[in-house]
Each structure stands twice: as C-alpha cells, then as structure tokens.
Amino acid sequence: MATIMSNTTRYLCAAGYLDTRFREAVLRELTRDPYRGVAPSAGDFDVVPVVRHCLRARRLMAYRDLLVSLVIAAGMVLDFWRMVSWLVVLGGFVWFRHSRRGGPVVVMTLGVLLMVKVPWLEALVSGQPVDLGTMPVGMSAIALTLVVVAGFRVRSGVILAKRLRAGAAAPPVDDPRLDYLARAQHGNLTLSKRAFIGWGEVRETWPAPGLEPPEGTDVFVAPGVLEPTSPLLDHARPVITVTEGARCYRRVVLQDDEIIVTAFLRADGRYGEVVVTVLPPVADDYRLADLLPRGLVKIARGALSVRREELAVDVLLAPLRLVRLLAPKARRPDVAHDYGARLSVRELGAGPLTCLQELDVQRQVTQLRERLQPRTRLTQIIPEKIH
Structure with missing residues (x-):
C-alpha cells in the first residue's frame, strides 16, 4: 500500500x-x-x-x-x-x-x-x-x-x-541505496561534525543537576563514522571507526505546526544537561x-x-x-575519509522564522526551562504537544 x-x-x-x-x-x-x-x-x-x-x-x-x-x-x-x-x-x-x-x-x-x-x-x-x-x-x-x-x-x-x-x-523503494537511506534516516546514532545535525540550530543549552530524563527516544551522538559492525552500514570498510565515544541523549520532540523544537537531555550521575534545537518550516x-x-x-x-x-x-x-x-569527478577507492553526515536535507530546505513563529519558539523554550527544574519530569510539559 x-x-x-x-x-x-x-x-x-x-x-x-x-x-x-x-x-x-x-x-x-x-x-x-x-x-x-x-x-x-x-x-x-x-x-x-x-x-x-x-x-x-x-x-x-x-x-x-x-x-x-x-x-x-x-x-x-x-x-x-x-x-x-x-x-x-x-x-x-x-x-x-x-x-x-x-x-x-x-x-x-x-x-x-x-x-x-x-x-x-x-x-x-x-x-x-x-x-x-x-x-x-x-x-x-x-x-x-x-x-x-x-x-x-x-x-x-x-x-x-x-x-x-x-x-x-x-x-516505491526499488533501489539498494534508497533502501539504505530509508533505514538509516531513522537510526538512533548520528555521526557528523555537527552533533545535532538534522534537528536545526542549537537555540539554548543549560546544565540541569539532578535531571530525570522522561520517556522518549534514546539517541547517540558522536563525531566520526559508523563502526564496521553497525547494522546501518552493511558494507562499511574495516578501517572505519568512531573517532570519539558516543554520548547518549534522551530526545523529546515538541512540534508546533511545521516548527520542530527538540530537547536533548542527558543525565550522568548528578550532572545533567539540556540542549534545545529549533528546526524552521520549509522555505x-x-x-x-x-x-x-x-x-x-x-x-x-x-x-x-x-x-x-x-x-x-x-x-x-x-x-x-x-x-x-x-565528466564526474572520480573517487580514489583506496582513500578513507570521514564518512559522517555533512548536511541535512531537511535543514537545507528550511526557511527563516517569521516574527510570530520566533515568538512561539521563545515561548516553548521558556516553558521548557521553567518546568525542567531539579526533580521535575518533562512529562508535565504540555503533553498534548509531545510526539
């Protein structure tokens, strides 16, 4: 279907x-x-x-x-x-x-x-x-x-x-490369030179001691490329490795119309951090x-x-x-490069935020900051907008 x-x-x-x-x-x-x-x-x-x-x-x-x-x-x-x-x-x-x-x-x-x-x-x-x-x-x-x-x-x-x-x-998806793209775009490991690629620009970050991450999607962020044993790259070369250890975040998406505000939360013992990204609508x-x-x-x-x-x-x-x-430029098959993602198609097609949209984003970020106090769970934040 x-x-x-x-x-x-x-x-x-x-x-x-x-x-x-x-x-x-x-x-x-x-x-x-x-x-x-x-x-x-x-x-x-x-x-x-x-x-x-x-x-x-x-x-x-x-x-x-x-x-x-x-x-x-x-x-x-x-x-x-x-x-x-x-x-x-x-x-x-x-x-x-x-x-x-x-x-x-x-x-x-x-x-x-x-x-x-x-x-x-x-x-x-x-x-x-x-x-x-x-x-x-x-x-x-x-x-x-x-x-x-x-x-x-x-x-x-x-x-x-x-x-x-x-x-x-x-x-329909009838090509091996397209099948790979269909699976990889929903993977839980992001590898690129920019940590939160695909989710827009980082709007705010702040420490959150005693943070208790709510229910959400566990994602990993790391610079470099996939491990050879990763199921997301079935044909990766043996020389490819992740250059640094991946950090685990709990991702919660707050979507208002076509604007996507995403909160990445990480708790490491008593230390916690919150990263908020904003992805504007299409141009x-x-x-x-x-x-x-x-x-x-x-x-x-x-x-x-x-x-x-x-x-x-x-x-x-x-x-x-x-x-x-x-006359496309030929690649040398014996040279290994950094195979992390360089750009996001969704970000590439995004347009600027209007004045009213900017106000909506600021309101959501402010509500997020107020409710993410120590011992406060994110599930209390406007649950009807959490997807």
Whole structure:
C-alpha cells in the first residue's frame, strides 16, 4: 500500500525541480558516496522521495541542457557574433542580479549593441555590402534557447501540479541505496561534525543537576563514522571507526505546526544537561505545488513566475552543466575519509522564522526551562504537544 507523503516531504521534492543548488547538494551528499552517513529525518519528513525526485529532475534538466547546448552550437555556426552577443547579454544580466552596479549594465548594453549592429560591423571590417540574410537565423536561435528553458520549466510545473499535489503517494523503494537511506534516516546514532545535525540550530543549552530524563527516544551522538559492525552500514570498510565515544541523549520532540523544537537531555550521575534545537518550516519558495492551479496555461503561468531570473542562468550555464554531468569527478577507492553526515536535507530546505513563529519558539523554550527544574519530569510539559 502506497504511503502518502507529508507536506514537508512534498515541498522538498518540489525543491529538486525549482532549485539547482538544492538538487545538486542533495545528490552529492546522498548518492555519490555509498559509505556516506545519513542525517536523521526530523518529524514526519522522508528523505527517500526527495532523492528520487532529485534524480528525476537531474535527468530532465540534463535533456534541457543538451538541447540548449545544441542550439547554442548551431547558433555559433550560423551566426557566431550574434550568439556570442546574446551570451554576453545574459552574463551581464546575471551579474546585475547579484551586484546591481553600473558594470553589468555596461556589459548588457554592449551585448545588445553588438547583437543589433553585427552585420554593419562585419561589413565595415570586410568592406563588403551589408548582408542581413543571417539575422533571422541568429535571432531564431536566440529565441529558441529561451523557448527550450521555458518549456522545461513548464514541464517541471506539470510534475509539481500532478505528482506532488496534496495527498500524493510516495514512489516505491526499488533501489539498494534508497533502501539504505530509508533505514538509516531513522537510526538512533548520528555521526557528523555537527552533533545535532538534522534537528536545526542549537537555540539554548543549560546544565540541569539532578535531571530525570522522561520517556522518549534514546539517541547517540558522536563525531566520526559508523563502526564496521553497525547494522546501518552493511558494507562499511574495516578501517572505519568512531573517532570519539558516543554520548547518549534522551530526545523529546515538541512540534508546533511545521516548527520542530527538540530537547536533548542527558543525565550522568548528578550532572545533567539540556540542549534545545529549533528546526524552521520549509522555505516558501518550495511550496509552489500547492499554489499551481489546474489547466496547462495556468500551470505554465505559475511555473514561469517563480525564479524568473534563473531562466537566463539556465541558458548561460547549460554547456558547463552538461560537461560537469558527463565528466564526474572520480573517487580514489583506496582513500578513507570521514564518512559522517555533512548536511541535512531537511535543514537545507528550511526557511527563516517569521516574527510570530520566533515568538512561539521563545515561548516553548521558556516553558521548557521553567518546568525542567531539579526533580521535575518533562512529562508535565504540555503533553498534548509531545510526539
């Protein structure tokens, strides 16, 4: 029976189509290295559908980059200077979006002048009469680059509207790596350079003498990588060891809407400590699947209205992305690295807290601090919100 994806999972699946940096970071972390550890998935988030949709989005964008590269190559052959001028204009536009200074404007103006005046400049240099025969061909190639990237953007919007709508089912797990991710994301051992990865930033810490940890999930936090005998890594190399001893915490999750506040509690004799982390909701840019209406025209309008400046980036960087995809960096099989998790997919897609959400978080942390006095059990804290 198919599992219904949570809203958080759906939004981060959509991020694979909407954000190239997000997609490549997820795939680089979870698919490139078979021995890489996995950050825990907080709340009802499932990382497996996100990886599957990121892989599908990469294939879709590879076709787009291939078509754009072929159009650019054809434009170079048929009307070299006009196509070069178009790329200069796109480069100036992308530069302007990041700097907003005079230099990019000069570059774009120069590119437009070259695009329009190229036939006259060529005639002036060669001494031949003006030939406007190639101008429609060159302009058609320029327009076709935008048509291709816009068409693939609309195709992504259709996927979001149909396959990532509310109530959509998660795709089946039919790959050994995805099966490993499904198991490892819910393991009770976190190995990374940042102790509480996957649960957001550490908001507050304080000592709690005489702490009596309540009922909750026992988790272990350690820098390094998994032991060779760990069931979470069936194929770990014999040289992999945990660099330091793991600390055991009792984890209690206080979830309010899409904000996850987590308390990690540890009692070691008379000494106790409390670590509170906060994980914000998913960024608003990735919620497009809930905003797209029905109908191809409306879907196209909604898909093209988001991150419009990236259409220029998609044209400009298409050849480079295609080369990077076809020539991945090889790994040396005889070199051992730190295989702990480097990033959390859920944290990577989180957005900033609004003012009201920040107040809610502060209220929960204050209530937690007041009730975690010596000899006070955490089960007295708003039990209806403890999951």
